[in-house]
Amino acid sequence: xxxxxFSAPYLVWMVVFIVVPLLMIVYFAFTxxxxxxxxxYISDVGQYANIFVRSIWLSLIATAVCLVVAYPVAFxxxxxxxxxxxxxxxxxxxxxxxxxxxRTYAWMxxxxxxxxxxxxxNLIGLDSVKLINTSGAVVLGMVYNYLPFMxxxxxxxxxxxxxxxxxxxxxxGCNSASTLFRVIIPxxxxxxTSGITMVFVPAISTFIISRMLGGGSNLxxxxxxxxxxxGNAYNPxxxxxxxxxxxxxxxxxxxxxxxxxPDEQVLM
Amino acid sequence: xxxxxxxxxxxxxxxxxxxxxxxxxxxxxxxxxxTFLGPSGCGKTTTLRIIGGFLEQTSGxxxxxxxxxxxxxxxxxxxxxxxxxxxLFPHLNVYENIAFGLRVKKVPxxxxxxxxxxxxxxxxxxxxxxxxxxxxxxxxxxxxxIARALVNHPKVLxxxxxxxxxxxxxxxxxxxxxxxIQQELELTFVYVTHDQEEALTMSDxxxxxxxxxxxxxxxxxxxxNEPINAFVADFIGESNIINxxxxxxxxxxxxxKRFPCVDKGFSPDETVDVVIRPExxxxxxxxxxxxTGKVESVVFKGxxxxxxxxxxxxxxxxxxxxxxxxGSMIGMTFDPDDIHIMKKSEGD
Numbered sequence: 001x002x003x004x005x006f007s008a009p010y011l012v013w014m015v016v017f018i019v020v021p022l023l024m025i026v027y028f029a030f031t032x033x034x035x036x037x038x039x040x041y042i043s044d045v046g047q048y049a050n051i052f053v054r055s056i057w058l059s060l061i062a063t064a065v066c067l068v069v070a071y072p073v074a075f076x077x078x079x080x081x082x083x084x085x086x087x088x089x090x091x092x093x094x095x096x097x098x099x100x101x102x103r104t105y106a107w108m109x110x111x112x113x114x115x116x117x118x119x120x121x122n123l124i125g126l127d128s129v130k131l132i133n134t135s136g137a138v139v140l141g142m143v144y145n146y147l148p149f150m151x152x153x154x155x156x157x158x159x160x161x162x163x164x165x166x167x168x169x170x171x172x173g174c175n176s177a178s179t180l181f182r183v184i185i186p187x188x189x190x191x192x193t194s195g196i197t198m199v200f201v202p203a204i205s206t207f208i209i210s211r212m213l214g215g216g217s218n219l220x221x222x223x224x225x226x227x228x229x230x231g232n233a234y235n236p237x238x239x240x241x242x243x244x245x246x247x248x249x250x251x252x253x254x255x256x257x258x259x260x261x262p263d264e265q266v267l268m
Numbered sequence: 269x270x271x272x273x274x275x276x277x278x279x280x281x282x283x284x285x286x287x288x289x290x291x292x293x294x295x296x297x298x299x300x301x302x303t304f305l306g307p308s309g310c311g312k313t314t315t316l317r318i319i320g321g322f323l324e325q326t327s328g329x330x331x332x333x334x335x336x337x338x339x340x341x342x343x344x345x346x347x348x349x350x351x352x353x354x355x356l357f358p359h360l361n362v363y364e365n366i367a368f369g370l371r372v373k374k375v376p377x378x379x380x381x382x383x384x385x386x387x388x389x390x391x392x393x394x395x396x397x398x399x400x401x402x403x404x405x406x407x408x409x410x411x412x413x414i415a416r417a418l419v420n421h422p423k424v425l426x427x428x429x430x431x432x433x434x435x436x437x438x439x440x441x442x443x444x445x446x447x448x449i450q451q452e453l454e455l456t457f458v459y460v461t462h463d464q465e466e467a468l469t470m471s472d473x474x475x476x477x478x479x480x481x482x483x484x485x486x487x488x489x490x491x492x493n494e495p496i497n498a499f500v501a502d503f504i505g506e507s508n509i510i511n512x513x514x515x516x517x518x519x520x521x522x523x524x525k526r527f528p529c530v531d532k533g534f535s536p537d538e539t540v541d542v543v544i545r546p547e548x549x550x551x552x553x554x555x556x557x558x559x560t561g562k563v564e565s566v567v568f569k570g571x572x573x574x575x576x577x578x579x580x581x582x583x584x585x586x587x588x589x590x591x592x593x594x595g596s597m598i599g600m601t602f603d604p605d606d607i608h609i610m611k612k613s614e615g616d
Contacts, residue, residue, distance in 0.1 A: 164355035167322055170342040171349045172369035172420065182372070186359045 028240035041241035048224055048242065055221040056249070058135055058210075059203035062142035066150040066199045067192065069143070074154035074191070075184070078161070085159075092151050095144075104141055104212050111137055111213065133215030141209035142199075149198040157191030158184075193257055201250055221246055271334075272298040272424060272456050273319060278328035280314055280480075288314045290480040292328070296424075296458060301450050303459045303467040306477035307503070312460045313352075313428055315477070319458060320426050321345050333423075347424040348417035352432065354409045356401040362388075362412055363397035369420040387415035390449065407438045418449070424456040431466065443469050464504050468492065476500050497610050498541040505545065510582050512542040512609075520609055523580045525558045527602065531609035541610040546574070546587040548606035557599020566591050 032038050077088050095103060110116045111131040118128040131137055161184070169179040185192075207222030214220070221242065228239030273296040280289040289311045296302050304312035317323040318330060321342035330337050337345060348369070356365050364371075366387055370380045388394050391411035396404070401412060410430060417425055427446075431439045447470045450457045461467055467474050468488040476483040476491060476499075484496040495501035498509045512522030514534040520527050522542050534540065554560050561579030573591040577584040577598065584600065592598050 162353075162355065164351050164353065165357060167320075167342070168349070168351060168355040168357070168416075169368075170322075171320065171347075172416070173343045173372040175341070175343055178372055182368070183357060187357075189359075 025240045025243055028237050029244045031237065033237070041237045042245070044238055045241050045245045048221075051219055051221055051224055052245075052249070054135075054218070055204050058139055058218075058220070059142065059200055059206075062139045062146065062203050063150075063196055063200045065139065065143045066147050067195065070147060070150035070154055070195065071188075074151050074158055077151070077155050078158035079163075089155070092148055096148055100145065101208065103145065104209055107137070107141055107144065108132060108212055111140075132213060133217060135214065135218050137213040138210050138218050138220075141213045142203045142206065145209065146199040146203055149202070150195040153194040153198060154188060154191040157188050161187050189260065193260060196257060197254060200253070204250065205246060270298050271295045272332065273458075274329075274331040274334075275315070275318070276329045276331070278315070278318060278325045278330070280311070280318065280323065281326040288480055289318075289325070292480075292482060294475060294482065294485070296456060297473075298456055299454050301447065301457045301459065301470055301472045303461060303471040303474050304477055305461060305464060305467040305474050305503070306483075308462060310477040311480040312462075312475075312477050316349075316426050316428055316458060316460050319424070320347060320349050346422055347426055348420050348422040349426040349428065350410075350413045350417050350430045352428045352430070354413040354430075356409055356412055356416070358400075358402055360401070361397065362393065362399050362401060362404070365401055365412055366416045366419050368416060373420075383419050384415075387419045390418075391415045406433050407442070410434065410442065414446070414449070418453070418455075422455070424458060425450075427457060427459045429460055429462070431461075439466070446470060468504070476503060478503075495543065495608065495610070498543060498612075501541075501543040501608065501610065506585055506587075508544045508546065508549070508582070508584050510542045510544070511539065513537050513539050514609065518604075520607060523559055523582060527558070527607060528604045529607040529609060530605050531607075534609070534611075539612060541612060543608040543610060544602055544606060546585045547572070548602060549584060549586045549588075550601050550603075551586065551588055551590070551592065552599040552601050554597050554599045557601060559600045560597055561600060563592050563594050563596050563598060566594055 029041055030037055030039065032040070073092075077085060077092075080088060108115070112118070113128060113130070113132065115132070117131060121128060165183055165187070166179055169183045174182060204220075205222045205225075207220060207226045210218050210220040210223055225239050225242050225246075227233045228235045228242065273294075275292050275294040278289055278292040279287065281287050292311070292315060294315075304315055306312045314323065318325050321337075321340060321344075324339065332345065332347075357368065360368065363384055366384045367380050370383060375383075384397075388397065391414055393408065393411055393415070396408070401409060404412065410433075413430070430446075431442050434442060443466060446457070446459075449455075459467075459470065468491075471488055473485065474488055474491050475485050478499055484491060484500045486494070491500065491504050495504060495507075498507075501507045502509060510522045512520050514531070515521055515526070515537055517532040517534075518529055520529045520531070520540070520542055559579060561577040561584060564576045564578050564583075567574045568591075569587075572587045572589050575586045575588065575592060577586055577600070579600070586600070
C-alpha cells in the first residue's frame with residue numbers, strides 16, 4: 001500500500017513531539033542533575049500525596065457532576081428534530097469559542113467576595129458568602145469548562161439509538177425508568193466511558209482553574225507540576241517524577257474504566 | 269367468537285392538520301388472523317400503533333376485551349409487537365433479548381429459562397442463545413423478534429410488515445410458519461402489510477384500507493371475488509377496470525357492447541366500474557366474438573402468460589396458459605358471473 005507513506009509526516013510528528021518528550025520525562029524523573037540514576041524524586045512524590053488525593057477527588061466530583069448534567073441534555077438533544085439539533089449543538093459549543101482564561105476570569109468576577117452573586121445577596125439583605133477560593137469553586141470551574149466534552153460523546157452515541165428500541169422496550173413492559181436502565185444506559189455506555197475520559201483527564205491535570213478559582217488553598221497536581229518548572233521551587237526532576245506518577249494513575253483509572261465498555265466484552 | 273379489540277370512530281390528525289385516519293370503525297375477533305392491507309400511507313401502520321398504544325388517537329375510543337383503553341401506555345397493554353425492522357436490543361444476546369419482557373416482570377429465573385427455551389424451540393433457534401443479535405441473518409433476527417414478543421403470552425400480537433426485509437423464498441416460509449404459530453397458540457394476530465398475496469395467504473380476515481378509510485372488510489375469498497369497489501379490485505390482484513353503464517338489471521354495457529351479468533339494483537343507465545380479472549377473460553376465435561383486440565405483448569410469468577391486448581378504447585390484461593402471437597387478432601368473452609359491477613367510488 002503506497003497510501004501508508006502519507007502517514008509518514010504524522011509518524012515523525014508523533015515521535016518528535018510525543019514519544020521523545022515522554023522518554024525525556026522518564027529520563028528526568030530517574031536522574032539527578034549530573035545524570036546519575038536515582039529514585040529519590042519518585043519517592044519524594046509521596047510527600048504530595050494529599051495534593052494527589054485532592055486532585056483525584058475534585059476531578060472525580062467534577063466528572064460525576066458533568067455526567068449527571070450532560071446525560072439528560074444529550075438525550076433530549078438526540079431526540080430533537082434534526083434541524084433543531086444543529087442549532088442546539090452550536091449553543092452547547094458556543095462557550096468553547098471563547099478563550100479558556102477569559103471564561104475562568106468571568107467566573108472570578110461572578111464568584112468574587114465583592115462579585116456579582118454576593119452583590120445580589122447584599123441587595124436582598126443576605127450576608128456575603130465565601131464562594132471563590134473554595135474547592136466548590138474549583139469543581140464549578142471544571143464542570144463549566146469541560147461539560148461540552150461530556151455532552152458531545154454522549155450525544156453522538158445516543159443519536160444513533162433507534163427510536164424503535166424505546167418502543168420495543170415499552171411494548172415489553174418497561175416504564176420510562178426501566179427503559180432508561182435496561183436500554184438507554186447500556187446502549188450509551190461507550191459514550192459514558194469516553195465522556196468520562198474526556199472530562200476526567202483534563203480535569204485532573206488542570207492548573208489554571210484551581211489557581212484562579214481555588215486560591216492558594218486548593219493546590220492541584222497541575223499547579224504542583226507547573227511550580228517545579230516555572231515557579232520558585234524550580235526542580236524539573238521532581239516535576240518529571242510527579243508527571244510520571246500522574247500518568248500512571250490516569251492509565252490505571254482508564255484501564256479500570258474500559259472494563260465497563262460493553263464493546264470490549266463482545267469482542268472476547 | 270367474541271371481539272377482543274374494538275375501534276370506534278378513530279380519527280388521527282397530525283399537528284399540521286393532516287388527517288391520517290378518518291373515522292375507523294373495526295371489530296377484531298378473538299383468535300383471528302386479521303390483516304390490514306393497503307398502499308403505503310393508507311393508515312394501516314397508524315391503526316396498528318393506536319392498538320399498541322404508541323400513538324394516541326385525536327378522537328374515538330379503543331376497547332380491549334370490552335374495556336376502554338384510551339391513554340393506557342404500551343407497557344400496560346396486553347399486546348406485544350413485532351416491529352418493522354425488528355428493533356432487537358443490540359446490547360443483548362439472543363437469549364437476553366427474548367427474556368427481556370420476563371425480566372422486566374421479575375419472572376423467576378427458572379421459569380424464564382423454561383419459557384425462553386420453549387420459544388427458541390418454536391422458532392427453531394436452539395443453540396443460538398449466546399449469539400449476538402448483530403451476527404444473525406435477517407430471517408433469524410425476525411424469529412428472535414417473534415419469540416421476544418410471544419414469550420410474554422400476549423392476548424394479541426401486532427406485526428408491522430415483519431417480513432418486508434426478507435427475500436421471497438424466506439418470506440413464503442415465514443408466512444406459513446407465522447400462520448402455524450398463530451393457530452397452535454390460538455392467538456389474535458393483527459398483521460400489517462402492503463403485499464396482497466401475503467394477506468390472502470395468511471389471513472382469516474382482511475381489512476383493505478386506503479386514504480385513511482377502511483374500504484372493505486372480509487375473508488380473503490370475499491375480498492378477491494367480491495371486491496366492493498374498483499380500488500379494492502385493483503389492489504387485490506390485477507384487474508381490468510373499464511367504464512360502463514347498466515341499461516337494465518343483469519345487463520352491462522361497455523366498449524359499445526352489451527354483456528349479460530348477475531348484478532342488479534342500479535338505477536337505469538347508471539355509470540359503473542366494470543371489473544374483470546385477467547384470468548377470467550376467455551380467448552375465442554375472432555369471428556365468434558363480440559369484443560376483439562390486437563395482442564400487443566406477451567410475457568411469460570411461469571404459471572401463465574400475461575398478454576396485453578389493445579381493444580376499442582381499452583387495454584386489456586389477460587392471463588392464459590396459452591400464448592397468442594404478438595400482432596394477432598383475438599376475440600374475448602366473459603362468463604356472466606366473472607363480470608363484477610361496482611358503483612363509481614366517490615372521488616376522495
